[in-house]
Amino acid sequence: MSSIALTDKCMTQNIAMILHYTLQFLDLKSCLVGIVVFLLLLDIIRNKNPPKFPPGPMPLPFVGNIITALDFKTIDKLTKEYGDVFSLRLGSEKTVFISGYKMVKEALVTQLDSFADRPVIPLFQKLFKGLGVGLSNGYLWKNQRKFVITHLRSFGEGKKGIELSIQQESNFLCDAFKAEQGPFNPQFYLYNAISNIICALVFGHRFEYHDEKFQNILNLDSEAIMLAGSVHAQLYNIFPRLFEYLPGPHQKMFSNYEKIKDFLKDEIRKHKEDLDPSDPRDYIDNYLLEIEKKDSDPEAGFNIETLLVAMLDLFEAGTETTATTLRWGLLYMIKYPDIQKKVQEEIDRVIGQSRQPSMADKPNMPYTEAVVHEIQRFGNIVPLGLTKMACKDTTLGGYFIPKGTSVNTNLSSVLNDKTMWETPEKFNPGHFLNDKGQFVKKDAFLPFSAGRRACLGEQLARMELFLFFTFLLQRFTFSPGPEEKLSLEGQLGFTYAPQPFRMVAVLR
Numbered sequence: 136m137s138s139i140a141l142t143d144k145c146m147t148q149n150i151a152m153i154l155h156y157t158l159q160f161l162d163l164k165s166c167l168v169g170i171v172v173f174l175l176l177l178d179i180i181r182n183k184n185p186p187k188f189p190p191g192p193m194p195l196p197f198v199g200n201i202i203t204a205l206d207f208k209t210i211d212k213l214t215k216e217y218g219d220v221f222s223l224r225l226g227s228e229k230t231v232f233i234s235g236y237k238m239v240k241e242a243l244v245t246q247l248d249s250f251a252d253r254p255v256i257p258l259f260q261k262l263f264k265g266l267g268v269g270l271s272n273g274y275l276w277k278n279q280r281k282f283v284i285t286h287l288r289s290f291g292e293g294k295k296g297i298e299l300s301i302q303q304e305s306n307f308l309c310d311a312f313k314a315e316q317g318p319f320n321p322q323f324y325l326y327n328a329i330s331n332i333i334c335a336l337v338f339g340h341r342f343e344y345h346d347e348k349f350q351n352i353l354n355l356d357s358e359a360i361m362l363a364g365s366v367h368a369q370l371y372n373i374f375p376r377l378f379e380y381l382p383g384p385h386q387k388m389f390s391n392y393e394k395i396k397d398f399l400k401d402e403i404r405k406h407k408e409d410l411d412p413s414d415p416r417d418y419i420d421n422y423l424l425e426i427e428k429k430d431s432d433p434e435a436g437f438n439i440e441t442l443l444v445a446m447l448d449l450f451e452a453g454t455e456t457t458a459t460t461l462r463w464g465l466l467y468m469i470k471y472p473d474i475q476k477k478v479q480e481e482i483d484r485v486i487g488q489s490r491q492p493s494m495a496d497k498p499n500m501p502y503t504e505a506v507v508h509e510i511q512r513f514g515n516i517v518p519l520g521l522t523k524m525a526c527k528d529t530t531l532g533g534y535f536i537p538k539g540t541s542v543n544t545n546l547s548s549v550l551n552d553k554t555m556w557e558t559p560e561k562f563n564p565g566h567f568l569n570d571k572g573q574f575v576k577k578d579a580f581l582p583f584s585a586g587r588r589a590c591l592g593e594q595l596a597r598m599e600l601f602l603f604f605t606f607l608l609q610r611f612t613f614s615p616g617p618e619e620k621l622s623l624e625g626q627l628g629f630t631y632a633p634q635p636f637r638m639v640a641v642l643r
């Protein structure tokens with residue numbers, strides 16, 4: 136065969152190969168285009184809103200409004216643009232935001248049974264498994280909530296017991312503040328003191344402030360709470376299957392909670408060992424007895440797994456919230472020394488310096504009561520409440536919200552509603568006082584939310600806030616640490632909390 140014939144053959148082969156690959160490439164490309172168009176159409180059809188669904192910003196294909204930050208300030212801006220009832224789509228999950236006193240009241244109180252469920256939030260589902268109180272639904276939720284409320288009443292609020300426990304803890308807190316020689320950050324003392332009240336109720340004992348093991352648990356907890364607000368944690372909620380395998384702060388959060396669970400398991404084990412059925416000492420003892428009683432009713436969920444989650448619930452919901460509110464309280468007193476002085480004058484006049492404040496003093500202290508309320512209003516620690524879910528097809532503000540849609544009631548917008556508060560942007564105890572200086576309740580005071588899912592620890596929290604706050608101001612005058620730049624801008628984790636600050640506590 137000649138060399139020319141060989142070259143021709145090679146050329147033909149090459150052209151054929153190029154054609155083959157080009158055609159293959161074109162095929163692949165058109166295939167890809169086809170798939171993308173198909174997926175886009177599927178995305179549009181799958182996520183099509185029903186008629187009269189609340190409006191909202193245009194979602195991106197596949198990911199929805201993923202780039203919209205979910206902090207309450209962004210939500211407030213969107214409310215101005217789209218109205219008191221608007222929606223966002225996160226991945227394929229639609230969420231409705233409800234703002235302003237009128238609409239939030241309509242959702243939580245007037246339509247009491249419409250938004251009483253919790254949706255599955257992947258981040259918390261992994262930890263709480265839909266058990267306990269805060270994130271459960273239906274028959275299990277009803278039974279667990281009722282049990283906690285009954286326990287709080289019989290062990291706590293109803294009796295003098297809890298008041299005494301708060302008074303004793305106030306003394307320990309006061310000693311810890313006294314021992315500080317210079318400026319200090321009060322965060323962990325407050326955290327420890329408040330969690331000790333829950334510990335007394337649940338475990339039957341408190342922990343010393345220098346107990347290293349417990350300090351470690353509190354550190355893990357407060358870190359986990361901050362991590363719950365991280366971008367990774369939010370993304371986990373949208374793409375749980377992907378983020379389950381990716382490293383990041385969300386993994387640290389899970390590992391912190393596992394360690395906290397181990398600590399709680401240890402407490403349950405010890406309680407089981409020396410349980411005396413004729414003399415239940417605390418929440419765990421009562422729960423262990425309830426497990427036996429409800430043996431024939433497994434749907435009610437009384438078992439060790441739910442006990443663990445319910446304890447985590449109480450620990451989380453009952454510690455961070457109240458401690459953060461008190462921290463805002465101290466910060467405001469430092470920032471507004473005139474108000475601090477007026478509270479102290481009332482304390483000196485009504486209680487004096489020789490005895491500890493008690494709940495019986497509260498009706499005689501309208502100014503202090505107004506300041507504590509204003510701390511909660513202005514502190515705004517749970518700005519968007521806890522996410523709920525429509526348990527039936529519902530119409531709100533003229534919009535249709537189908538069963539199963541996630542709903543956030545914007546409590547921040549209620550606590551700052553211009554139509555309900557004289558000076559919402561200013562710390563003003565006058566919001567809760569009438570012309571005669573008497574304390575007045577306000578309808579738009581909803582830091583604990585309202586309706587079926589309202590905070591069940593409200594009475595306990597109110598007692599803690601009044602007693603700790605009054606006791607601290609009876610004993611100390613608070614001022615900023617030298618060169619401390621106090622910011623009223625908070626940071627958002629599980630709660631909206633003050634940035635760390637250092638203060639000086641001078642004995643009075």
Ligand code: HEM
Pocket residue numbers: 268269270280448449452453454456457460516517520521522523582583584585587588589590591592593595596
């Ligand atoms: C200043 C302190 C507190 C504030 C501001 C607060 C606020 C809230 C808010 C806004 C909710 C969500 C309500 C809703 O979904 O509509 C809630 C739920 C809850 N809180 Fe509190 N809370 C505080 C203290 C406590 C304490 C001390 C406890 C424990 C004894 C507690 C236990 C709970 C529980 C278990 C839930 C879930 C209720 C349910 O889903 O049925 N909270 N709280």
